[in-house]
């Protein structure tokens with residue numbers, strides 16, 4: 232069942248790893264294409280707006296010049312000024328005087344001409360005539376804008392006459408008070424025009440066109456540019472063609488990495504099973520020292536695995552795999568059996584000596600572990616008080632179950648230590664609510680002693696807290712005299728670490744204990760100490 236689940240999850244992960252990078256790349260191509268096309272349409276809209284603003288500016292400047300001149304309308308002087316304005320402006324076709332909808336005189340020669348029907352009047356009193364019925368030589372339609380009886384005539388398409396690098400671009404100018412296009416070239420959906428509102432600019436897609444609208448800062452006009460969505464799709468494909476191969480490659484690499492890792496993991500699981508069958512596991516025992524007397528008063532049992540190829544596999548590698556594959560229970564059982572073989576006789580005759588056994592969170596999910604320890608104690612003749620179990624903070628996640636197991640262990644006289652304290656998510660509340668006997672101060676805190684690092688303050692807090700809760704303490708990873716002295720002075724009772732001994736054979740620790748009992752030696756090394764014993768080779 233667990234195998235099927237692992238296989239299914241691995242497959243899902245591999246598929247996700249395969250699909251995700253190309254999908255992300257495709258999204259990136261869409262984003263880049265949208266940005267590029269938006270910039271293009273924004274550029275067109277700005278070009279149109281620039282021409283529109285300039286046309287409006289020249290028309291108003293011309294009309295104001297005529298009004299300010301004070302010359303009688305259609306006088307010789309006024310006509311002269313009209314011609315001068317016309318000649319010096321780049322956007323105006325003509326400028327003239329209007330009476331009753333007729334251009335009675337202007338910079339053009341000839342008879343009075345009608346302006347045609349007025350199209351609309353703006354809020355600031357400018358009349359627009361969008362269809363002036365004057366035919367120009369090249370057939371360009373004209374529009375006129377009239378203010379205070381003077382009108383400027385303009386080629387209607389002039390503001391939209393911009394260069395575009397792509398075909399089928401729709402362009403328009405709208406008067407923002409009206410929400411309809413004043414002049415347009417190409418398709419402009421009426422629904423677009425109301426969307427600008429009070430915004431200075433806006434870019435959106437309606438599914439068929441990419442539309443950009445920009446409002447003028449000088450007049451009540453806005454320019455609109457729209458490109459068919461096909462351009463955006465083509466650009467997306469073009470960018471995707473460059474990026475997707477890299478995405479596919481990344482996807483393939485990620486999927487291969489997932490499968491490789493899974494294979495390694497699965498092969499590690501089967502190697503673990505073989506290791507259990509072929510007795511490839513053994514225990515290294517790290518002495519635990521009473522800091523007051525310097526005597527070796529116990530050991531921590533640390534599991535070792537020499538695999539089929541003769542390589543020592545670190546517990547940091549195989550313990551998590553055993554935990555995730557459900558093999559940890561079998562490993563813990565093996566540890567207990569090996570401790571019984573290595574230390575049973577000694578424990579039976581040394582009631583004051585402790586052996587600490589590490590439990591995984593999974594071991595605490597049932598009270599089966601209590602039965603295993605019962606059998607070991609019964610088989611070896613040891614006392615329950617010879618045994619300490621070490622539980623990491625992760626083991627207390629299911630607090631109720633942990634409490635039940637701890638109660639069952641205590642009922643027999645087996646003591647319990649919280650391991651790696653301070654490295655996980657536990658807090659003071661864990662310590663208060665669980666009935667614990669020892670607190671093991673994690674190596675990372677011990678390392679900081681005397682370094683002046685901010686973390687070094689934490690050790691004193693942990694020690695103070697343990698004293699308040701009347702927990703005995705074991706310091707892990709003590710490597711120098713300064714650390715040992717610091718801990719001793721603060722009332723930490725026990726310590727382990729390379730200062731005293733590396734993990735070694737049980738015999739090594741037993742000899743240290745015997746020697747201490749006979750007062751022939753103290754474990755706490757003098758500066759001339761020759762060094763710890765070697766780890767057992769199995």
Ligand SMILES: Nc1nc2c(ncn2[C@@H]2O[C@H](COP(=O)(O)O[C@H]3[C@@H](O)[C@H](n4cnc5c(=O)[nH]c(N)nc54)O[C@@H]3COP(=O)(O)O)[C@@H](O)[C@H]2O)c(=O)[nH]1
Nearest residue numbers: 533534546547550566589590591651707708709710728729
């Ligand atoms: N569930 C189980 N977990 C186990 C078991 N056996 C070991 N483990 C866990 O594996 C982790 C790594 O253990 P290991 O490589 O054995 O390292 C231990 C010591 O060798 C190391 N140590 C001890 N003293 C020093 C020192 O002075 N300096 C230094 N750098 N390292 C030192 O620390 C490890 C002991 O850790 P801890 O258990 O927290 O006391 C480790 O998490 C083991 O718990 C097992 O049977 N079951």
